[in-house]
Amino acid sequence: MDKGDVTPLAPGLYVVATPIGNLSDITFRAIEVLQQVDVIACEDTRHTRKLLDHYGLSKPTVSYHEHNEADRAQELLARLTRGERIAVVSDAGTPGISDPGYRVIRAAIGAGVAVFAVPGPAAFVAALAASGLPSDAFAFRGFLPARRGERRSALEAIADSELTEIFYEAPHRLLEALEDIVTTLGAERPVAIARELTKIHEQFFRGPASQVLEQVRARAATKGEIVLLIGKGVRVPAGTAGLSTRFAELAAQGLDEKAAIKQLAKEAGLSRDEVFRELQRRRSR
Numbered sequence: 268m269d270k271g272d273v274t275p276l277a278p279g280l281y282v283v284a285t286p287i288g289n290l291s292d293i294t295f296r297a298i299e300v301l302q303q304v305d306v307i308a309c310e311d312t313r314h315t316r317k318l319l320d321h322y323g324l325s326k327p328t329v330s331y332h333e334h335n336e337a338d339r340a341q342e343l344l345a346r347l348t349r350g351e352r353i354a355v356v357s358d359a360g361t362p363g364i365s366d367p368g369y370r371v372i373r374a375a376i377g378a379g380v381a382v383f384a385v386p387g388p389a390a391f392v393a394a395l396a397a398s399g400l401p402s403d404a405f406a407f408r409g410f411l412p413a414r415r416g417e418r419r420s421a422l423e424a425i426a427d428s429e430l431t432e433i434f435y436e437a438p439h440r441l442l443e444a445l446e447d448i449v450t451t452l453g454a455e456r457p458v459a460i461a462r463e464l465t466k467i468h469e470q471f472f473r474g475p476a477s478q479v480l481e482q483v484r485a486r487a488a489t490k491g492e493i494v495l496l497i498g499k500g501v502r503v504p505a506g507t508a509g510l511s512t513r514f515a516e517l518a519a520q521g522l523d524e525k526a527a528i529k530q531l532a533k534e535a536g537l538s539r540d541e542v543f544r545e546l547q548r549r550r551s552r
């Protein structure tokens with residue numbers, strides 16, 4: 268693009284998405300904006316410097332992260348109200364998406380400062396797009412809770428979801444998270460794991476939860492950045508032979524009777540009593 272084509276930037280706050288791995292994943296407009304702003308507010312100035320150096324951009328940077336977000340938002344706001352042009356970037360992807368950015372964006376809007384979106388990568392969108400799971404209706408829920416009890420509650424809360432549910436997960440917790448998915452949502456629940464998107468070791472695991480669990484378990488260790496996607500449940504029609512077959516499958520996976528009935532009730536959209544009675548009826552035939 269000819270340099271003469273670049274429109275001068277209006278004063279305001281620019282929310283600029285940056286690559287999630289591959290440095291080529293940045294838009295022409297993002298580069299133009301970063302070239303022209305007065306200062307770039309970065310989550311980690313050293314990290315962003317590598318991106319700026321890669322594109323030959325020399326710009327002042329200030330740090331803007333989780334721990335100084337509240338104070339820094341006020342300083343940035345003071346500069347914005349004087350008519351400066353400021354870009355906010357995070358270490359990877361879109362600022363504000365499981366990353367700092369929200370406070371300064373809110374403060375700017377509250378003060379009547381113009382806020383502009385400069386869209387680009389977000390790991391959850393890239394993961395969803397290539398996952399093969401339905402993308403017509405989805406929910407992005409940020410990081411899954413680190414503690415097992417809270418994680419199971421979070422998973423139970425989406426048991427009946429009709430959406431593709433998307434989470435960020437740390438690599439060292441992936442195995443535990445998959446075990447919890449099998450236990451709380453069932454072995455057949457469709458799952459996709461997107462690992463190291465846009466990087467050399469990009470990899471997807473797709474399939475029923477128990478299969479994906481086995482694939483991940485077979486690896487020595489799963490490293491790198493992870494997006495975990497869970498498709499909607501497969502309902503077992505009530506009153507069909509499927510109920511006892513599914514019960515036998517769950518028992519073979521090691522679930523005791525109580526856990527298997529709970530799981531079946533969830534999958535079939537029945538109460539636990541209804542499942543219990545139906546199984547009894549079949550056994551007494």
Ligand code: SAM
Nearest residue numbers: 287360361364365389390435436463464492493
């Ligand atoms: N702002 C980022 C975005 O727009 O996606 C997310 C930042 S959040 C602190 C970091 C998490 O995003 C990682 O732990 C991982 O779950 C996910 N993530 C970031 N880059 C990724 C990649 N290249 N592949 C897979 N997941 C990624």
